[in-house]
Amino acid sequence: MANHPSALKRARQNEIRRMRNKAVKTRIKKAVKNVRLAVDQGSGETAVNQLNLAKSIIDNAAKRGVIHKKTAARKTSRLSKRVNTANA
Numbered sequence: 001m002a003n004h005p006s007a008l009k010r011a012r013q014n015e016i017r018r019m020r021n022k023a024v025k026t027r028i029k030k031a032v033k034n035v036r037l038a039v040d041q042g043s044g045e046t047a048v049n050q051l052n053l054a055k056s057i058i059d060n061a062a063k064r065g066v067i068h069k070k071t072a073a074r075k076t077s078r079l080s081k082r083v084n085t086a087n088a
Contacts, residue, residue: 024066028075031057035079039086047083054079 002008031054038047055076062072 021066024061024064027057028054028061028067032075032079035083039082042086044083044087047086051079051083 002011031050035047035050035054038050058067058072058075061067062069
């Protein structure tokens, strides 16, 4: 365990950030899952709504540095492709 005050503070900050990042990543996974479920059920309107919500969540995570911006772009692209092919 750290002894210096600055190291103790850094450990506290890291723990807070770790918990926040974990929550955001879980939220991303749930949003992606909801889009895939909507596509599998064949409900086009619901899939589009879920896609828009997922895009927002993913973009927010990328903006805050939880995931890389290219990872966010890849996820949104794959989801959009899945929804578009299902609706076509």
